[in-house]
Amino acid sequence: MMRCLFTVLGLLGGLLAGTAAQAQRLPAPARLDLSGLYNPLRRAAIDTRREGDSLRLYVRFTDGSVLRPGQLLELLGWSSYDARAPIWRTTVGLSAHRVLRDGSVAWVECCVALAALQNVRVLAVWPAAYVPDDPAAAAWLTLNNEHRTRAFVLVDTAGLPLLRRHVRVGELFGVDCYGPDQPLTVRRYNAAFAPALPPQSTATLATAKSRSLLIEAEQELRAGQLVRFASPGLYTVQPADAGPPLGVLAPDGEFPEITTASELITPLRYLTTSEERQRMEQSTAPKRAVDAFWLRVANNREAVARQLIRQYYGRVEDANALFTAHKPGWMTDRGMLYLVLGPPERVQRNAGEERWYYSNAGYGSATYVFRAKPSTFTPDYYELVRRPEYEMLWYAAVEQWRTGLNAPRVEAGR
Known part of the structure; x- marks a missing residue:
């Protein structure tokens, strides 16, 4: 179904x-x-x-200029994020016919022997001329069991991998299996997940009752058929003999962008009271009620209100693109902090943990720890370790939004 971009043979790997x-x-x-x-x-x-x-590794570089003919592509693997040195390393020579360009974006794919990756848990790919913490040039992957065994990828109508866990309702996509196309089973589940709790909350997820998800609908599709989800929800896609199912969220609208009044109101739960949100939801003109909230926050300064709206909902869109799993990205623990505190100033990972560092930005400095909690639907999911000492920092950050202090500077009189 999908055309090969190129094939690199003989990357048998070995020790560093x-x-x-x-x-x-x-x-x-x-x-x-x-x-x-x-x-x-x-x-x-x-x-x-x-x-x-x-x-097979599929790598997309948003800044395609980092890939140049004659350059070497570095592939390195570590046994863990804490490992002092890589245990596997190889290089791939780049030439014009080995890189597919689509506007400013560049695609590369290559094959690696699984035996070489037996003990690799952290994989990174980047052009040799760059450094491994340059986000435009280095792709990082926590190599879990799903990545080792799933024999298919989701692709767009042009045959390029989607590289995401969400597909909008009505959006056409394909399933590119290794070998012959196989019949598909698509299942929809009765999933309704709550937004993240505040970082100081004592009602942690650990106290929530475990529950199993029930299948609401199941559909068999013929081999090679393009697919579209007719209803929003949480799905799994599974070819007959191509490994474990893949969890996919199907949101409505223009996701990850949000445009409708209800979509604008729900992410405000981190900044508002339930009564404030209820008044917006019950308003005869909910979109106008959202605008009125931001105008009050900005002390009736329209230019400031516009800046705040652009900044907050820009973060909602970014969080959806970055963290969407079994629920929209803004509803996850990392998405919650991303919305209110902004992108982390520094991020470090170790075995099973991710740490976000913020310096003093008007609400105090803090370190937030997330722990990996993979599942069938979301193998790369993290949950925040909630602590009471975050309470004052959180309310101070929220107050900055509610008093318009988070707005970028605007010209006087605007």
Whole structure:
């Protein structure tokens, strides 16, 4: 179904080659600042497909200028984020016919022997001329069991991998299987998930009752058929013999962008009281009620209100693009902090954890710890470790929004 961009053979891998000096130039991933991975306009993205005894890597560089003919593409693997040195390393030579360009974006794909990745848990790909914490040039992947075994990827109508876990209702997409096209089973679940709780909340997710998701609908599709979701919800897509199912969220509208009045109101739960939201929802003109809220926040300064709206809902869109899993990205723990506090100033990862660092920005400095909690639907999901000491910092950050202090500077008199 999908045309191959190119094939690189013979990447059998092995243990790290090179001198001790080379290894010293490659610090442990836990020592790198990975905050650039949360810049949706610059970050490189990566996905995989199992192909027999090999693993195909699909890498998209948002800034295609980082790939130049004659350059080497570095592929490195570590046993964990805490590992001091990579355990596997290889390079791929780039030439014009090995890079597919689509406007400013560039695509690369290559195959690696699975045996070479047996003990690799952290994989990174970047052009040799750059550094591994440059978000435009380095693609990072926590190599889990799904990535090793899933023998298909979701693709757009042009055959390019989607590299995302959401497909809008009505959007056409395909399933590119290794080998012959296979019949598909698509299941929709009765999923209704709540937005993230505040970081100081004592009603943590650990106290929530576990529940199983019931299948609401199931559909069998013929091999090679383009697919579209007719209703919003949480789905799984699974070819007959192509490995585990893939969880996909199907949102309405122009996701990750939000445009309708209800979409504008719900993310305000982090800044408003339930009574304020209820008045907006019950208004005969809810969109006008949202505008009135921001105008009050801006002390009736229209230019400031416009800046605040652009900034807050821009973060909603970014969070949806970055963190969407079994629920929209803004509703996740990382999305919640991204909306209210902004992109983290520094991010570090270690075994099973991710740490976000913020310096003093008017509400105090803090470190937020997220712990990995993978599931069938979302293998790369993280939950915040909630702490009472976050309460004052959180309310101070919310107050900055509610008093218009988060707005960028605007010209006097505007």
